[in-house]
Amino acid sequence: MWDYSDKVMDHFLNPRNVGEIKDADGVGDVGNISCGDALKLTFKLDNEGRIVDAKFKTFGCASAIASSSALTELIKGKTLEEAEKITNKDIVEYLGELPEEKIHCSVMGMEALEAAIANYRGETINHDDDDHEGRIVCKCFGVTDIKIRKVAKENNVKDAHEVKNYCKAGGACGLCLDEIQTILDGIWSAEENNETNSDDEKNNFDSLSIVQKVIKIQEIIDREIKPALENDGGSIEFINLEDNNTVLVELKGRCAMCASSQVTLKNLVEAKLQEFLSPNLIVKNQ
Amino acid sequence: MRDKVIYFDNNATTAVAPEVFEAMKPFYLENYGNPSSIYTFGGLLKKDIEQARARVAKLLGSTFTDREGHYSEIMFTSCGTESDSAAIYSALQTCPKRRKVVTTKVEHPAVLNLCKELERKGYKISYVPVDSRGRLDMEILKEQIDNDTAVVSVMWANNEVGNIYPVEEIAKIAHAKGALFHTDAVQAVGKIPMNMDESEIDMLSLSAHKLHGPKGIGALYIRKGIRFKPFLTGGHQEKGRRAGTENVAGIVGLGKAAELALEKLEEENTRVKALRDRLEEGIKNNIPQIRINGDLESRLPNTSSISFEYIEGESILMLMDRLKICASSGSACTTGSLEPSHVLRSMGIPYTAAHGTIRFSLSVYNTEEEVDYCIEHLPKVISTLRSMSPFWAE
Numbered sequence: 042m043w044d045y046s047d048k049v050m051d052h053f054l055n056p057r058n059v060g061e062i063k064d065a066d067g068v069g070d071v072g073n074i075s076c077g078d079a080l081k082l083t084f085k086l087d088n089e090g091r092i093v094d095a096k097f098k099t100f101g102c103a104s105a106i107a108s109s110s111a112l113t114e115l116i117k118g119k120t121l122e123e124a125e126k127i128t129n130k131d132i133v134e135y136l137g138e139l140p141e142e143k144i145h146c147s148v149m150g151m152e153a154l155e156a157a158i159a160n161y162r163g164e165t166i167n168h169d170d171d172d173h174e175g176r177i178v179c180k181c182f183g184v185t186d187i188k189i190r191k192v193a194k195e196n197n198v199k200d201a202h203e204v205k206n207y208c209k210a211g212g213a214c215g216l217c218l219d220e221i222q223t224i225l226d227g228i229w230s231a232e233e234n235n236e237t238n239s240d241d242e243k244n245n246f247d248s249l250s251i252v253q254k255v256i257k258i259q260e261i262i263d264r265e266i267k268p269a270l271e272n273d274g275g276s277i278e279f280i281n282l283e284d285n286n287t288v289l290v291e292l293k294g295r296c297a298m299c300a301s302s303q304v305t306l307k308n309l310v311e312a313k314l315q316e317f318l319s320p321n322l323i324v325k326n327q
Numbered sequence: 328m329r330d331k332v333i334y335f336d337n338n339a340t341t342a343v344a345p346e347v348f349e350a351m352k353p354f355y356l357e358n359y360g361n362p363s364s365i366y367t368f369g370g371l372l373k374k375d376i377e378q379a380r381a382r383v384a385k386l387l388g389s390t391f392t393d394r395e396g397h398y399s400e401i402m403f404t405s406c407g408t409e410s411d412s413a414a415i416y417s418a419l420q421t422c423p424k425r426r427k428v429v430t431t432k433v434e435h436p437a438v439l440n441l442c443k444e445l446e447r448k449g450y451k452i453s454y455v456p457v458d459s460r461g462r463l464d465m466e467i468l469k470e471q472i473d474n475d476t477a478v479v480s481v482m483w484a485n486n487e488v489g490n491i492y493p494v495e496e497i498a499k500i501a502h503a504k505g506a507l508f509h510t511d512a513v514q515a516v517g518k519i520p521m522n523m524d525e526s527e528i529d530m531l532s533l534s535a536h537k538l539h540g541p542k543g544i545g546a547l548y549i550r551k552g553i554r555f556k557p558f559l560t561g562g563h564q565e566k567g568r569r570a571g572t573e574n575v576a577g578i579v580g581l582g583k584a585a586e587l588a589l590e591k592l593e594e595e596n597t598r599v600k601a602l603r604d605r606l607e608e609g610i611k612n613n614i615p616q617i618r619i620n621g622d623l624e625s626r627l628p629n630t631s632s633i634s635f636e637y638i639e640g641e642s643i644l645m646l647m648d649r650l651k652i653c654a655s656s657g658s659a660c661t662t663g664s665l666e667p668s669h670v671l672r673s674m675g676i677p678y679t680a681a682h683g684t685i686r687f688s689l690s691v692y693n694t695e696e697e698v699d700y701c702i703e704h705l706p707k708v709i710s711t712l713r714s715m716s717p718f719w720a721e
Contacts, residue, residue: 053645059715074718075678077639077667081717098717100682102641106715 045103046137052107057114060096069157072149076182076209078105082153084116086161092116092124097153104143111135112150121158127151128195129207144206148192176308178220181213186224193225201225223269227313230264246319255282257318262290265313270296270305277310280327288314291327302326332651333697337537338486338514338630338688339655343580344539350583351541354576362573363564372575376403379582383546386585387531388522391551400523402547402555402565403578407513408437410532410547411480413558413569414509415441418478418530419450421554422507425477427451429506431463432673433490434482438511439669442480451475460622461490461674469500476506483515483531487670487686488621489630491519498527507553513537513545517588518595518627529553535577539690540584544577591691600628602698603689607631609702614709618680620671629689632671634680637719638712643685646708652701655686679718 045053065083072079078101085094095116097109111132116124129147133139139147175185192198192207201222205212211221246257262279270277275296280289290310292302303326311324334342360369362376377397384390384398393399404410415428415438430442432454442452453471456464463481472479479501484491498508509530515521516531517538523531531548535541549555549568561570588595607619610633620632635643640656647654667681676684687701713719 053642054649056715061717070717074637074682077678077682079717098715100637100716100718101639103645105639106642 043103043140043143045107045140048135048137049104049107049139052110052136053103056097056106056110058094058096058110058117059098061098062094062096067157067161069153069155069160071152071156072101074100077101078146078149080105080109080149080153082109082112082157084157084161086121089120091118091120093118101146101149102143104139105146105149107136108132108139108146108150109153112154116154121161124154125158127154130196141203141206144196145209148207176312178224179210179212179217182209184208184210189221189224190228193228199225199229219269219272223272223309226268227265227316231317247321251282251285254285255279258282258288258314258322261314261317262310265317266310269309270294286319286321286323288322288324289327290324329651329700332653333693333701335652335654335687335689335693335697335701337690338489338686340536340542341539341690342692343536343541344584344587346587347540347580347583351576351580354579358575362575363562372573376573376575376578379578379585382582382586382589383533386516386521386589387533387548388520388524388526389548390524397566399566400548400551402549402568403573403581404545404547404569405543405571405574406545407435407511407532407534407537408545409558410534410545411435411437411509411511412441413547414530414532414549415445415478415480416558417554417556418507418509419445420556422477425475425506427453427473427475427477429453429455429468429471429476429479429501431455431457431481431492433457433461433485433487433670434480435486435511435513437513438480438482455481457673459675461485461488461620461670462622462625463492463497465493465496468497472500472504472506474504476501476504478507478509480509480511483510483512484518484627485621485670486514487668488632488674489514489627489688490622491515491625491627494528495526498529502527514627514630517585517592518629520592523548523550535581535584538584538588541577541580544574544581546581594691596628599689599691599693602693602695603629603631603687605695606687606689606698606701607633609698610705613702613706618676620674620676620684631687633685633687634671634676635683635685635709636680637716638683638709640683640685642712643683643708646711647685647705650700650704650708652704654688656684 062083062085066086067084069082081098083096084092087093095113097113099106099109115127115135129151132147132150175187177183178186178189188208189204189210196207198204201211201218204210204221211218259279267277273295275294278291280291282288296302296305306324306326314322358372360372362369362372364370380398380401383401389400391400428442428450430438446452455468481492481494481497483494494510501508507529510528512531513534516533529550534545555568557568559570564570564573616636618634620634644656671681671684
């Protein structure tokens, strides 16, 4: 049983602004039926560019419906610039509170709003595009590393088990939790450690001498890559740097026998080196 | 507003029958001794335990008694989950050369997660798939049971959709390959007739709280002659097969519940079944775009799994809760996990329906008035939520 606040129950039992505006100025469609929740937000602007009307249709649990209802109440009367600033936290605040596991419902509200505003402005950038660019980490819900980084940064999430509360990743089979933790550790260790700020490293890397490059690569492998592999009973050794940008490594332990070692090489080792050092780096297994 | 809840979630747990509660009471306040004691105050409790054992044996149709006249095919445990674990571990330990377990994709987590754990320990597990009605693929099952199989574990009846599986037939297939056969009969016991004397099933798990008995007590049927290695070691209780001071009140409660279940077995299969059918008919006639899940030819008499398309289960349950109707959902939103039920997914129920699936499970304590109340009020619940759904078109 969920411990929903009175306000959540009120917005679930008496949802405000249910429906769809026929000649809407902005339409935001997010989520999908396989994931268990979806929201269609439509709004209408007046002559001064204020949202005069907003309506929603939602497929989902009680808190998804309440979050959608709250969202429409929050944006009515606001200009687009004002509405743009609304985040999932505002939705949660409006409702008093949401159970931790239901925060993703408020995130869906924020995403629908972003999508609807983008739709009004004729922009194509929305969360789906984000997701196509990224690499799918959570296969159950099709959530990418980009999305995980985004919710983690916005909500200060440090524990992989909490990520599902914001974007569902890791909430079903749980096989990707180790990988999510690696992503989170990467974000926060980079933030905490100014000396190893990845942007600085990236700017300088290509102009370094070969010896300095080797040292940097070894550092990133030891700090960002090895711990993740060791979690899974594997390891990695840095063998050589060839042609200035080809990193030769050897996967060890379980990683060496793993059928998806090529995937590890590309998605973890190469991705990390590119992220922290230089987009020109290529990784090869010895 | 009703003041009494309508309880349609009897596959989750059941009300303790008043007769059961009365039977248990003296064993807390008056006869609280330890059955292993020498003095009469404790030792006499053995008689009550044996009476309960006989009642459980009778419900299962097991008449074998050992030299002391005890129905020794029945061993008491703490719950259905313990019975399942004890049975499967014992089978693996008594046939150490065989390294495989054959089970199904639709088992209860008690078996499913145990099997996943065994997989990590190096055992080979085969999960037999089901079709869209949840029926087992018997061809694959036959192929999977081989000379390396130590035990085959298939539930007698499914908790979510109520399907009854051909356990006798599967037991024969298992035996032909020299494997043991265990069945998780937690949902089946007390709902359908059983005759273990005529059966080939080696081990069977049951739980008291599914048949109007108390929580915290279960039993494992172990056919005479089957080697058994204890799951819990320690004292000599249960003829050395299950250590731990007997839960006397619980055992007595299970015994009484078994006796009542046998008396009411016919009512379960006539009146309760008629109520279930009335509920399904009523829902079908009053609500469009629904699907009734499971094997309609071979189903528990009390269970109905209904998918209301294009809406989500938790919302349905929350609105039903306002009407004081208790049921459960195939959607996992209610449980904190985010995946729809593994049973519905194994059946290939589309997500549009899986998320909006409600399980109604009735008991002898339900009435026609309750069923009619549900039929009267449910259409409003469904249409309210559908009017909010972006996928619903009138």
